[in-house]
Amino acid sequence: MKKLGIYIHIPYCLRKCPYCGFYSRGIGDVDDSKVMEETKNYVGRIAREIKAEGKSYPDHQVDSIFIGGGTPSILEPDSIELLVHAVRESFNVTGDCEVSIEVNPGVVNVEKLKGYINAGINRISIGVQSFNDDVLKTLGRIHNSRDAEQVFRDAREAGFMNINLDLMFGIPYQSMEDWVNTLEKAISLNPEHLSVYSLQIEEGTPYYESFMAGSFDELPDEVDRAMYHRALEILKSAGYKHYEISNGAKVGFECRHNLKYWTGEEYLGFGDSSSSYVNHCRYIQMNGEKQDYHENTLFDDMSEFAFTELRLRSGLSYSAFYRRFGMSPREAFADRWEELREFFDSGALIEYVTNEGEPASLVITEKGIDISNRIMAVFV
Numbered sequence: 001m002k003k004l005g006i007y008i009h010i011p012y013c014l015r016k017c018p019y020c021g022f023y024s025r026g027i028g029d030v031d032d033s034k035v036m037e038e039t040k041n042y043v044g045r046i047a048r049e050i051k052a053e054g055k056s057y058p059d060h061q062v063d064s065i066f067i068g069g070g071t072p073s074i075l076e077p078d079s080i081e082l083l084v085h086a087v088r089e090s091f092n093v094t095g096d097c098e099v100s101i102e103v104n105p106g107v108v109n110v111e112k113l114k115g116y117i118n119a120g121i122n123r124i125s126i127g128v129q130s131f132n133d134d135v136l137k138t139l140g141r142i143h144n145s146r147d148a149e150q151v152f153r154d155a156r157e158a159g160f161m162n163i164n165l166d167l168m169f170g171i172p173y174q175s176m177e178d179w180v181n182t183l184e185k186a187i188s189l190n191p192e193h194l195s196v197y198s199l200q201i202e203e204g205t206p207y208y209e210s211f212m213a214g215s216f217d218e219l220p221d222e223v224d225r226a227m228y229h230r231a232l233e234i235l236k237s238a239g240y241k242h243y244e245i246s247n248g249a250k251v252g253f254e255c256r257h258n259l260k261y262w263t264g265e266e267y268l269g270f271g272d273s274s275s276s277y278v279n280h281c282r283y284i285q286m287n288g289e290k291q292d293y294h295e296n297t298l299f300d301d302m303s304e305f306a307f308t309e310l311r312l313r314s315g316l317s318y319s320a321f322y323r324r325f326g327m328s329p330r331e332a333f334a335d336r337w338e339e340l341r342e343f344f345d346s347g348a349l350i351e352y353v354t355n356e357g358e359p360a361s362l363v364i365t366e367k368g369i370d371i372s373n374r375i376m377a378v379f380v
Contacts, residue, residue, distance in 0.1 A: 004060040004278070005260040006087050008046060009271030009285075010072040012039060014107060018140045021202025023273030024070040043079045046270050047086040049288055053268065054090025057278075060266070062087060063094045064257035066101075067121075073103035077115025084120040098123055098162075098256040105143035105151040113158035123255075124155055125164040125195075131185040132178045135171055145185075152189050162253060164193035169231065170224040171199050172217050179227050180234070187238045192253035196231045197246055198224055225370050232366065245311050245369055262312055264305040264324070298325070302332045307376035315352070315363030329362065339378045343368060349375055 012035075013020075014028040027035045065087055067080065084099060100123040101116060116124070130136050131145040143151075155163055165186050169179050186194060201211050201218065210216035232242055240248035244262060247255065260267050269276045274285045280301060283293040296304070302325055309316040321329050330337055343349035348368025352361045364372050 001059055001061040001092065003260075003265055004057060004062050004091070005064040005066065005257050005265065005267035006050075006062055006091070007257070007267055007269045007271075007274055008050075008065070008067045008072075008083055009269065009274040010042075010067060010069040010075060011272050012042075012069065012074050013071040013104075014074065015140070015142055018206035019199060019202065021200070021205055022070065027074075039075060040079065042271075043075065043082055045288065047082050049285075050083070050086040050270055051090045053270070054087075057091060057268070060092065061094055062091045062097060064098045064100075064260065065093075066257040068102045070102075071104045071107060071127075072101050073108045073112070077112060077119050080116055080121065081119035088120070100125060100255070100257060102127060103151065103155075105147035107142075108151055108154070110154040110157050113155055113160065117159050122160075123162040123164070124160055125166060125193075126151055126155070128152075128165045128186065129168040130171070130174075130178070131182045132174075135174050135178055135182075138171055138173060139168070149185075149189070152191070162193070163191045164195060164255065165189070165191045166195045166197065167231075168197050168199055169227040170219050172219060174219065174227075176223075176227060176230065180230060183231055183234045187234065187240075193247070193249040193255060194235060194240060195247050196228070196235075198228065228369075229366070243313050245313075245372065262308045263320075264301070264308060299332075301325070303379050306333070306379040310362065310364055310372070310376050310379075313363070315361040317361050318359050328359070330359065333379060336378055340375070343371075343375050 009023070011024045013024050013026050016024055016026040027038075065084065067083065072080070080101065087093060099121050101121050102125045103113075104127045113124075126148070128148040129139055129141060131148060133144050136144060152163065152165070167182060167186060201208050201216075207216060211218070235248040236242055239250065241251055241254070242248045243254050244258070247258070249255070259265075266278045267276065268278055269285055272286050276283055276285070280296045281293065282296065283290040285291070302321075305321065305324065306316055306329060309320070316329060318328055321332070325332060340349060344351070348365055348371055350363050350365055351359055352363060354360045364375055368375060
């Protein structure tokens, strides 16, 4: 049976962060009874959509469920249980299914986290971003460093054995010392997974407006890149496998759901603004309707497979590409292969071969990560 991932989007936050470009809105200033009614109605609608859609995928096996946002941890455990149950009731779900939820410090406690485990969640991703209070204020986060550490300890007490921490660098006024201290604090907690992201200025956000008005100072690119490579050094020295450009994990704890995005596997999105890729088609859900529907051509699929697998530290697998498309990457991209020459020559890109001398994989080196977008663009 085909493997399938399920993504469920919860578009609510207590307060929307000024850098966030995801589809969400702050509800902290809305009457509690109205918020409760709206969120319950939303969850009920999504559960019904899941049940209706499940009938269309009898030949698929769901091995990952990811509840993201927004701030899904705004929801009470009974709402999360309703969503997870809807998937299990409507799809063929594997016994070892990875079931993740994003949580933010300040909106969960140990009892709520225990409720999530009882609802079927077995992996959480905590939006820490930083263990420096001044940096958190710059980011407009609602929590402080003590809250971040406490939610991790609460998660352990609740019984979670698979925890990710999201961390952010390249933030205005953030020093290298601040960043290293955050990394070392995160590692001291001993999470199974760590994600490190550079701050991006997204159009339509308050940060973008400030940037365009000239009142927002980005860190110089060389500082941003130095922070990234320092993070890799620290993560790898602490025993984390750098398996994707922005992610490190202990062996066996790589995020199964996110790997679907990077290896061309199918996933089905539910909830407003969620994306799907199934049966060679892409679309977005909005108000229960499919929008921006696009049926991929063969080249679309090959192109997407190539540039997303290049995000992996294992690179683009030639054997996986051949199994899927019946040809090698060299054949599929023969008209542009020579464009890669400069990256081979500079050491940004390596083509590994088998013991028999056959091409095996195409890998962006650590040196090449800083220009990875240029390399991946060759395949678009």
